[in-house]
Amino acid sequence: SQQGEEDPQALSIQEGENATMNCSYKTSINNLQWYRQNSGRGLVHLILIRSNEREKHSGRLRVTLDTSKKSSSLLITASRAADTASYFCATDKSSASKIIFGSGTRLSIRP
Amino acid sequence: GAVVSQHPSWVICKSGTSVKIECRSLDFQATTMFWYRQFPKQSLMLMATSNEGSKATYEQGVEKDKFLINHASLTLSTLTVTSAHPEDSSFYICSAATDSPQFFGPGTRLTVL
Numbered sequence: 001s002q003q004g005e006e007d008p009q010a011l012s013i014q015e016g017e018n019a020t021m022n023c024s025y026k027t028s029i030n031n032l033q034w035y036r037q038n039s040g041r042g043l044v045h046l047i048l049i050r051s052n053e054r055e056k057h058s059g060r061l062r063v064t065l066d067t068s069k070k071s072s073s074l075l076i077t078a079s080r081a082a083d084t085a086s087y088f089c090a091t092d093k094s095s096a097s098k099i100i101f102g103s104g105t106r107l108s109i110r111p
Numbered sequence: 112g113a114v115v116s117q118h119p120s121w122v123i124c125k126s127g128t129s130v131k132i133e134c135r136s137l138d139f140q141a142t143t144m145f146w147y148r149q150f151p152k153q154s155l156m157l158m159a160t161s162n163e164g165s166k167a168t169y170e171q172g173v174e175k176d177k178f179l180i181n182h183a184s185l186t187l188s189t190l191t192v193t194s195a196h197p198e199d200s201s202f203y204i205c206s207a208a209t210d211s212p213q214f215f216g217p218g219t220r221l222t223v224l
Contacts, residue, residue, distance in 0.1 A: 033212055042204060042217035043155075088154060098145060099213060101155045 004070075004102045006089060012108040019076040021105040023089030024069075030094045032065055034074050035101075036085045043088070046074075076107075084109045113139045115207045117216035124195055125224055131191045132219045134205030140185035141207030146178075149202040149218075161188050195223040 004025035013019055025032070031050055035043040049056045049065045049072070056063045062075040076083055086106050092099040114137040124130050134144055143162050147155040159180050161167040167180035179191040188207075192199055200223045206213040 031212075035215075040202070040218075040220070043206075043215040045212050045214070048212050098157055098160050100157065101147075104154045106152075 004089070004091070004100075006087075006102040006105045008105060009103070010106045010108070012110060013079060014110050015079060015081055017079055019079050019083070019107055019109075021074045021087050021107070023072045023074070023102050025072075025089075025091050025102070026070065028093070029067075029091040030097075031092050032063075032072050033090045033092075033099065034061075034063060034072075035088045035090060037088065037104075038085045046087075079107075079109045081109050081111055083107060113137075113207070113214040115141075115205065115214045115216040117203075117205055117219050119219060120217060121220040121222075123222045123224065126196055127194055129191055129193045130195055130221060131189055132203055132205075132221075134188045134190070134207065134216050136186045136207040136214070139207075139209065141188075141209055142185065143208050144182055144188040145206045145208070145213065146180060146188075146190050147204045147206070149204060151202075155204060158190075192221065195221070197223045199223050 006023045033048045034046040037043050047058050047063050049063050060077045065072045086104045088104045089102040090099040116135045118133045146158045149155045157170050158173045159167045159169045161180045161182040163182050163185050169175045182188040202218050204218045206215045
């Protein structure tokens with residue numbers, strides 16, 4: 001079963017614009033992670049945010065976590081064509097425990 | 112980051128045959144490995160969790176006799192799809208972990224004719 005939902009399911013923006021994806025989950029978590037997957041390929045880990053953190057940055061990525069609303073957002077600034085991919089949030093209840101993926105957002109960057 | 116490999120990267124087999132997929136952690140020892148299945152344009156669905164030297168824990172709805180998992184060492188887990196059918200055609204991805212985050216393999220695309 002899936003932990004949560006992501007919205008939008010699909011997002012198409014112009015190169016250079018910012019992209020925001022949202023993730024909601026159902027149960028309490030220890031960590032929330034964001035992954036990228038290019039079509040037909042494996043997953044690339046982007047960023048991990050712990051349940052006691054509210055915001056984290058990594059390069060052009062900004063992740064927020066609101067545990068009271070059981071939601072997270074991923075912001076990609078100054079998007080590039082190479083950012084075209086599917087993005088998944090994933091949650092776990094403890095380190096090295098199973099992680100459950102959200103439904104994913106398909107991001108397309110128009111040149 | 113740590114590297115996880117899968118072999119083969121793709122496989123085509125006839126209905127009724129069995130297929131083995133290997134997952135290896137190349138530069139670290141993984142106490143736990145996970146197997147996921149992903150259908151086209153869908154998310155990853157966890158199939159099972161395996162710890163070295165013990166039986167795998169399967170998610171609800173996943174047949175343990177059809178999807179045999181062996182985790183014989185801290186660097187190798189195998190998934191065998193037994194008596195494969197066309198509906199088993201999917202993208203199978205493993206991950207390995209000692210702590211967060213998990214590191215994912217590149218996936219194996221299985222096509223059953």
